[in-house]
Amino acid sequence: MKVVRTEGALRDALTPHRRADHSIGFVPTMGALHEGHLSLLRAARLECDVVVVSIFVNPLQFGPREDLAAYPRSEERDLHLAEGAGTDIVFAPTTEEMYPAGTSTMVTAADVALPLEGEARPGHFDGVATVVAKLFNQVQPHKAYFGQKDAQQVAVIQAMVRDLSIPVEVVVCPTVREPDGLAMSSRNAYLSSEERERATVLWRALEAGHAALSEGAAQEVAEKVMEDVVESETGVVLGYARAVDPTTFGPSDGTSPILLVIAARVGSTRLIDNLPVSEA
Amino acid sequence: MKVVRTEGALRDALTPHRRADHSIGFVPTMGALHEGHLSLLRAARLECDVVVVSIFVNPLQFGPREDLAAYPRSEERDLHLAEGAGTDIVFAPTTEEMYPAGTSTMVTAADVALPLEGEARPGHFDGVATVVAKLFNQVQPHKAYFGQKDAQQVAVIQAMVRDLSIPVEVVVCPTVREPDGLAMSSRNAYLSSEERERATVLWRALEAGHAALSEGAAQEVAEKVMEDVVESETGVVLGYARAVDPTTFGPSDGTSPILLVIAARVGSTRLIDNLPVSEA
Numbered sequence: 001m002k003v004v005r006t007e008g009a010l011r012d013a014l015t016p017h018r019r020a021d022h023s024i025g026f027v028p029t030m031g032a033l034h035e036g037h038l039s040l041l042r043a044a045r046l047e048c049d050v051v052v053v054s055i056f057v058n059p060l061q062f063g064p065r066e067d068l069a070a071y072p073r074s075e076e077r078d079l080h081l082a083e084g085a086g087t088d089i090v091f092a093p094t095t096e097e098m099y100p101a102g103t104s105t106m107v108t109a110a111d112v113a114l115p116l117e118g119e120a121r122p123g124h125f126d127g128v129a130t131v132v133a134k135l136f137n138q139v140q141p142h143k144a145y146f147g148q149k150d151a152q153q154v155a156v157i158q159a160m161v162r163d164l165s166i167p168v169e170v171v172v173c174p175t176v177r178e179p180d181g182l183a184m185s186s187r188n189a190y191l192s193s194e195e196r197e198r199a200t201v202l203w204r205a206l207e208a209g210h211a212a213l214s215e216g217a218a219q220e221v222a223e224k225v226m227e228d229v230v231e232s233e234t235g236v237v238l239g240y241a242r243a244v245d246p247t248t249f250g251p252s253d254g255t256s257p258i259l260l261v262i263a264a265r266v267g268s269t270r271l272i273d274n275l276p277v278s279e280a
Numbered sequence: 281m282k283v284v285r286t287e288g289a290l291r292d293a294l295t296p297h298r299r300a301d302h303s304i305g306f307v308p309t310m311g312a313l314h315e316g317h318l319s320l321l322r323a324a325r326l327e328c329d330v331v332v333v334s335i336f337v338n339p340l341q342f343g344p345r346e347d348l349a350a351y352p353r354s355e356e357r358d359l360h361l362a363e364g365a366g367t368d369i370v371f372a373p374t375t376e377e378m379y380p381a382g383t384s385t386m387v388t389a390a391d392v393a394l395p396l397e398g399e400a401r402p403g404h405f406d407g408v409a410t411v412v413a414k415l416f417n418q419v420q421p422h423k424a425y426f427g428q429k430d431a432q433q434v435a436v437i438q439a440m441v442r443d444l445s446i447p448v449e450v451v452v453c454p455t456v457r458e459p460d461g462l463a464m465s466s467r468n469a470y471l472s473s474e475e476r477e478r479a480t481v482l483w484r485a486l487e488a489g490h491a492a493l494s495e496g497a498a499q500e501v502a503e504k505v506m507e508d509v510v511e512s513e514t515g516v517v518l519g520y521a522r523a524v525d526p527t528t529f530g531p532s533d534g535t536s537p538i539l540l541v542i543a544a545r546v547g548s549t550r551l552i553d554n555l556p557v558s559e560a
Binding site for chain 2 (some may be wrong): 102103105106107108110111112130138140159162163165166167198
């Protein structure tokens with residue numbers, strides 16, 4: 001496994017593979033790798049000749065009052081895990097390498113970025129779209145792997161790829177969960193053991209919302225069911241609990257599939273989760 | 281010469297060239313081709329195995345009170361001229377092909393887009409950056425050719441390529457002028473014969489500004505000289521006449537090269553021109 005820290009070294013590492021017409025699979029991450037990331041790397045390993053992972057805590061996608069400085073960093077452990085999952089190339093650039101002084105071109109995310117997470121985190125998805133567009137240009141992958149866990153991010157990336165005709169196939173892999181249902185997230189590391197138990201309320205709420213829809217409840221009723229589950233848990237503050245169209249993140253018109261999405265603050269840690277529902 | 285109208289047909293036309301590792305040269309245009317465009321096509325022809333030109337009047341780069349509907353369209357003539365200049369593939373998509381319903385991801389141009397043309401035409405450079413980013417992804421050229429005539433556009437594209445790590449070499453070709461100095465522009469077609477004569481005032485002003493700098497005048501003095509030349513011509517309204525840093529389009533600090541830039545309205549037609557000056 002090669003670790004490269006500059007765009008030039010990345011291009012050098014990829015050139016022989018491009019010459020040999022190898023398929024390139026790419027997993028962009030902010031490090032602090034967990035089973036969710038590893039499932040993406042394993043999917044890329046199965047489908048592609050070369051597997052590239054980027055590790056870059058992207059300052060553009062953090063708001064001024066968010067956890068950029070505190071975000072967990074564990075490069076040595078990440079490299080070990082990435083190698084175990086079959087990674088060929090790790091791209092771990094510095095902030096100065098990615099955004100040299102004077103950098104100012106941005107990608108403004110599609111309209112799907114506006115509600116929910118977009119409202120809670122102004123500018124977040126523009127930062128995500130910008131870094132992913134840049135990483136796509138640096139790696140030029142055939143396939144790029146994203147987790148369903150960050151469903152609105154997936155929708156933003158899919159819209160960007162479509163709107164800007166980026167020549168990459170976006171592959172979405174299922175959310176990986178702890179045995180008790182908590183979605184894997186690097187931010188779970190912030191939780192105290194008490195908060196860790198309370199955090200399962202997001203999954204419990206999604207399951208309750210799903211059950212309500214399965215029993216024929218209207219979307220608004222399912223949303224209320226999810227809210228009630230979250231509000232029954234102490235130390236947890238609801239952000240939103242909604243049934244949305246998974247492409248627009250606006251209200252579902254009932255004909256398209258429904259995505260249940262939820263955000264809540266557990267102690268001081270903001271968590272998100274979602275559950276695709278095949279039928280209303 | 282092949283004419284294709286969809287992204288799919290473009291990719292099909294380019295696939296054999298990519299397989300054969302041919303170098304691809306690309307000239308994005310809005311049609312209404314003139315000698316300026318043809319000089320770009322000839323440069324691409326000399327340097328690349330395959331020459332692609334796009335003809336697309338991009339609505340995103342026109343303001344609500346600008347000349348989108350009136351912009352000159354002459355496809356039959358354009359195809360004839362493109363073929364004569366050695367073009368292999370013409371990509372002439374419809375607006376619906378480029379921007380299907382729901383398209384909303386944008387590229388926000390770098391800070392160099394803010395002054396001068398950016399002030400005169402809000403949103404213009406975001407529209408340019410977005411369409412050029414998309415065209416780059418569709419064509420995936422090795423080299424892309426732009427005219428020095430649109431100097432601030434060149435700076436915006438160069439910043440975008442650098443900031444987003446787009447794998448393309450931007451080639452800038454000199455402005456092509458009429459014998460009396462008027463820079464070639466599709467918008468010259470709007471000029472009455474009287475306005476056409478007055479329009480040479482942009483070039484006369486640039487030459488006077490250049491002469492002043494050569495004689496040791498300060499940049500502010502050269503700007504005043506250019507203004508005076510423009511204001512001496514009847515029926516012409518000055519937009520700006522400035523000496524700028526060609527990378528930032530802010531004031532030149534005197535150590536970098538100077539670019540003289542000018543904009544003026546001749547009758548109802550807004551024209552721009554510029555002149556790179558190697559020394560202060």
